Amino acid sequence: MVIGKRKPFEEILKMIEPYKKIMVLGCGGCVTVCLTGGHDEVRVLSSQLRMARDKDGNQLEIIEKTIERQCDPEYLDQVQDLVPQVEAVLSMACGAGVQFMAERYQATPVFPALDTTFVGGSLKEGYYVERCQTCGQCKLAYTGGICPIARCSKSLLNGPCGGSTNGKCEIDPEVDCAWQLIIDRLTNLGMMDKYEQILDIVDWRTNRDGGPRKMIREDFQR
Numbered sequence: 001m002v003i004g005k006r007k008p009f010e011e012i013l014k015m016i017e018p019y020k021k022i023m024v025l026g027c028g029g030c031v032t033v034c035l036t037g038g039h040d041e042v043r044v045l046s047s048q049l050r051m052a053r054d055k056d057g058n059q060l061e062i063i064e065k066t067i068e069r070q071c072d073p074e075y076l077d078q079v080q081d082l083v084p085q086v087e088a089v090l091s092m093a094c095g096a097g098v099q100f101m102a103e104r105y106q107a108t109p110v111f112p113a114l115d116t117t118f119v120g121g122s123l124k125e126g127y128y129v130e131r132c133q134t135c136g137q138c139k140l141a142y143t144g145g146i147c148p149i150a151r152c153s154k155s156l157l158n159g160p161c162g163g164s165t166n167g168k169c170e171i172d173p174e175v176d177c178a179w180q181l182i183i184d185r186l187t188n189l190g191m192m193d194k195y196e197q198i199l200d201i202v203d204w205r206t207n208r209d210g211g212p213r214k215m216i217r218e219d220f221q222r
Contacts, residue, residue, distance in 0.1 A: 001030035002094045003128045004114035015111045019087040026066030027093035034128050037092035037114055039066040070097030076104045083108050135202045142194045144185035151178035157199040
């Protein structure tokens with residue numbers, strides 16, 4: 001899932017400073033799962049904004065709303081009657097959701113309440129870790145399902161570097177050496193022949209060639 005964290009409160013206050021009525025819009029997708037942009041977070045942020053503005057004698061009216069996903073046009077239609085009622089939208093979605101909202105409602109400013117940080121998962125509630133850098137050329141079949149680009153501090157595709165100690169990275173002793181994890185897993189699986197294959201470097205140019213990446217499922221086109 002996409003992981004995000006809330007922007008500093010003062011930065012959010014600054015963004016909405018000129019406005020008297022806004023909508024704080026949550027997203028029921030990834031940011032709800034990582035506890036940064038769902039219904040509860042919308043309610044908390046809205047309350048904080050009201051109190052801060054009341055303290056300054058500059059009252060703020062807020063419409064609170066959470067939709068299933070902000071990156072999906074069919075759900076954006078759910079706020080089509082609300083957006084014209086406000087001067088600005090404060091989106092608690094990831095960067096993709098903010099942009100989809102801005103494209104859908106071009107007459108209304110849309111501001112991000114979150115910083116989108118990485119693609120990852122949860123080790124436990126409230127503890128999220130990066131697992132993918134969306135390179136578009138996945139090597140997990142050769143590395144035991146452990147991504148060397150995301151999990152190696154040096155993003156080495158052919159490792160290890162030789163700088164680890166007791167299975168920990170030389171850059172941060174609290175970080176597991178990704179290549180130690182890869183070798184251990186390949187060994188346990190009886191797949192060390194995969195390790196002997198030299199992996200070609202990721203051609204990041206292919207990810208940027210011709211503008212933003214896209215995926216088209218012809219079987220779903222109408």
